Amino acid sequence: MTESLDATDWSILVEVQRDGRIPLTELGRRVSLSASATTERVKRLEAAGIITGYHAAVDLTKVGFAVLAVVRLKYPGSRHQPLHRLLEERSEILECLRTTGDDCYLLKVAATSMAHLEQLIDELAQFGSTTTNLVYSQTLSYRGPQGP
Amino acid sequence: MTESLDATDWSILVEVQRDGRIPLTELGRRVSLSASATTERVKRLEAAGIITGYHAAVDLTKVGFAVLAVVRLKYPGSRHQPLHRLLEERSEILECLRTTGDDCYLLKVAATSMAHLEQLIDELAQFGSTTTNLVYSQTLSYRGPQGP
DNA sequence: CCTGAAAATCGCAGTCG
DNA sequence: CGACTGCGATTTTCAGG
Numbered sequence: 001m002t003e004s005l006d007a008t009d010w011s012i013l014v015e016v017q018r019d020g021r022i023p024l025t026e027l028g029r030r031v032s033l034s035a036s037a038t039t040e041r042v043k044r045l046e047a048a049g050i051i052t053g054y055h056a057a058v059d060l061t062k063v064g065f066a067v068l069a070v071v072r073l074k075y076p077g078s079r080h081q082p083l084h085r086l087l088e089e090r091s092e093i094l095e096c097l098r099t100t101g102d103d104c105y106l107l108k109v110a111a112t113s114m115a116h117l118e119q120l121i122d123e124l125a126q127f128g129s130t131t132t133n134l135v136y137s138q139t140l141s142y143r144g145p146q147g148p
Numbered sequence: 149m150t151e152s153l154d155a156t157d158w159s160i161l162v163e164v165q166r167d168g169r170i171p172l173t174e175l176g177r178r179v180s181l182s183a184s185a186t187t188e189r190v191k192r193l194e195a196a197g198i199i200t201g202y203h204a205a206v207d208l209t210k211v212g213f214a215v216l217a218v219v220r221l222k223y224p225g226s227r228h229q230p231l232h233r234l235l236e237e238r239s240e241i242l243e244c245l246r247t248t249g250d251d252c253y254l255l256k257v258a259a260t261s262m263a264h265l266e267q268l269i270d271e272l273a274q275f276g277s278t279t280t281n282l283v284y285s286q287t288l289s290y291r292g293p294q295g296p
Numbered sequence: 297c298c299t300g301a302a303a304a305t306c307g308c309a310g311t312c313g
Numbered sequence: 314c315g316a317c318t319g320c321g322a323t324t325t326t327c328a329g330g
Contacts, residue, residue, distance in 0.1 A: 002212050013206055020168045020202035023324060037297050039325080050210045054168035057200045058161055058292045063153060065293055070247060070254055087287065091294035099218060101281040106218055110293060133249040139235065144206045145213055145258060146239035171305060185316045187307080299330080306323070313316085 005050075008033065010147055012041055013051070017144045020054040057142060065092075065110040067117050068135040072103035075128040083127050092120055103131065153198075156181065158295050160189055161199070165292045168202040205290055213240075213258040215265050216283040220251035223276040231275050240268055251279065 005013075011031040015022060022030075028038035045051045060068060075083065083105075087093050095108040107124070111117035117132075124130050153161075159179040163170060170178075176186035193199045208216060223231065231253075235241050243256040255272070259265035265280075272278050 002210060002214075005211065013204070013211070016204035017206060018203070020204045025324060034298055035325080036299085036327085040297085048210065050207055052205045052207050053290065054202060054204050055166070055290050055292070056161070056164035056168045056202050058165060059198055059200050060293060062196065062198045063161070063293050064296055068245075070245065084287065091291060093288070094291055096286070096288045097216075097218065098284040098287055099281040100284070103281075105287075106281070112296075133247040133251075133254070136246040136248070138244070139232065139246055139253075140241070140244045142201065142203050143239060143242055144203075145208060145211050148212055148260075173305065182317055183306085184308090184318085188315080297330105299328105301328080302326085304323105304325070307321090309318105309320085311316105311318080313314105 005148070009041065009045065012038070012045065013144075014146055016042070016051065016054075017142075020056075060110050064112050067111040067114060068138075069109045069111065069117055070133045070135060071107045071109055071121065071124060072131040073105040073107060073124055073128050074102060074130075075104040077127075086123060086127075090120065090123070092116075104128075153296070157189060157193065160186070160193065161292075162294055164190070164199065164202075165290075168204075208258050212260050215259040215262060216286075217257045217259065217265055218281045218283060219255045219257055219269065219272060220279040221253040221255060221272055221276050222250060222278075223252040225276075234271060234275075238268065238271070240264075252276075 008031055012027065015027055015030055024039050024042065025035040027042075028035045031038065033041070042051070087096055092110050093107055094110055097106045098104060099106055109117065109120055111120055121130055121132055156179055160175065163175055163178050172187050172190065173183040175190070176183045179186065181189070190199070208214075221231075235244055240258050241255055242258055245254045246252060247254055257265065257268055259268060269278055269280055
């Protein structure tokens with residue numbers, strides 16, 4: 001399943017992760033390739049599922065989500081469907097990782113206020129015991145894999 | 149600091165978060181606006197720092213990072229610079245949140261193997277005690293704020 | 297992987313409600 | 314003042330070498 005990527009592929013990945021809207025012609029310049037060859041590479045990376053998509057990043061604070069929190073959820077049962085439904089419905093839940101350890105799930109949650117967060121925690125608490133930590137700051141700008 | 153966003157702005161944000169490479173003309177169609185009006189809106193959102201950037205998402209497994217882990221770091225001192233330097237250098241550290249609670253930092257780390265992860269943990273352990281959990285799966289696709 | 301053309305899109309004017 | 318129209322420049326796409 002792991003595809004073989006040469007140095008040019010990695011350069012492309014680094015560039016499109018940094019700027020997802022870079023024109024293919026400019027991208028070609030950066031990686032020393034013609035526009036059409038670059039297009040072909042990018043298409044291949046997309047078709048292989050290596051590049052899974054392109055997304056705009058939004059400043060949570062500026063759109064009204066002043067509170068960011070990490071919630072660890074200890075989920076006793078094995079029936080995960082109701083939880084998955086909640087994840088679908090609640091767009092405030094930005095990320096959900098299923099992990100090893102005492103807490104089965106780790107969620108990243110955005111809320112407009114502490115009252116809003118409390119309400120979200122209450123919904124999650126139906127499924128198991130929760131541990132919540134507020135996030136002061138995100139000390140890294142977006143990053144992804146940069147090389148082999 | 150919180151800007152006022154109308155329903156059209158939110159529609160634009162939802163669309164560009166879903167597909168960051170959508171042409172402005174197609175985006176205009178989706179939100180029932182002309183291309184130029186759409187462009188102006190998007191430019192305004194970018195200039196206001198609401199849209200902070202556009203990024204390609206990469207499948208970690210397919211590019212050789214088979215191991216994803218969450219590391220909580222309890223950092224006793226107040227001198228954070230050496231840690232920040234490590235974050236800069238190590239592109240395997242994808243995300244770093246400073247949080248309330250017993251553990252000061254929560255990191256998301258990608259590694260090519262357990263041996264690689266062990267090495268990363270050793271570097272982090274210089275700064276404080278660590279708690280590591282492996283990630284089985286990411287049960288949500290990318291998502292951001294969807295409305296007020 | 298490169299070249300070169302047609303088609304679509306982008307960016308910037310000016311204009312209308 | 315925000316949104317629509319028209320035109321040149323750039324980019325994307327697809328043919329062929």
